[in-house]
Amino acid sequence: MTQTSDTVTWLTQEAYDQLKAELDHLSGPARIEIAKKIEQAREEGDLKENAGYHAAKEEQGKMEARVRQLTQLLESAQVGEAPADTGVVAPGMVVTIAFDGDPDDTMTFLLASREFATSDIETYSPQSPLGSGVNGKKVGDDAEYQLPNGSTAHVKVLEAKPYQAG
Numbered sequence: 009m010t011q012t013s014d015t016v017t018w019l020t021q022e023a024y025d026q027l028k029a030e031l032d033h034l035s036g037p038a039r040i041e042i043a044k045k046i047e048q049a050r051e052e053g054d055l056k057e058n059a060g061y062h063a064a065k066e067e068q069g070k071m072e073a074r075v076r077q078l079t080q081l082l083e084s085a086q087v088g089e090a091p092a093d094t095g096v097v098a099p100g101m102v103v104t105i106a107f108d109g110d111p112d113d114t115m116t117f118l119l120a121s122r123e124f125a126t127s128d129i130e131t132y133s134p135q136s137p138l139g140s141g142v143n144g145k146k147v148g149d150d151a152e153y154q155l156p157n158g159s160t161a162h163v164k165v166l167e168a169k170p171y172q173a174g
Contacts (some may be wrong), residue, residue: 104167
């Protein structure tokens with residue numbers, strides 16, 4: 009299957025392993041645990057007024073949604089090293105942009121899956137309006153993207169460097 013850059017999520021081996029471990033836990037021990045909670049709540053009687061049963065079913069629903077999300081993410085993941093330092097914006101790059109070409113109104117962010125949002129840098133998905141607007145642009149290029157209110161924002165790519173964790 010050929011994958012386009014829109015459907016591929018770039019991950020380091022460490023990030024892939026971390027998500028795979030979460031998926032293994034959720035689809036194994038956590039599933040068994042929630043099934044036990046549901047069974048215990050069922051044994052308490054009338055399900056219509058059984059808050060424990062409804063809470064356990066809701067927790068199960070959220071967990072299964074996360075399992076589907078992780079499965080999809082890992083199926084489309086590309087594991088490897090950081091992208092090359094070519095000055096071209098791509099997933100795994102730290103990007104600095106200037107709004108409306110104003111060098112004093114800048115923002116720096118990591119272009120990556122939201123799964124890898126870190127506290128040290130803001131993260132934008134390649135599928136987000138800003139991410140898709142700058143993805144593939146070179147340093148010095150102008151880009152635009154749609155704002156939620158329908159207007160168009162214009163930015164200039166000032167820098168694109170591979171992300172270095174830690």
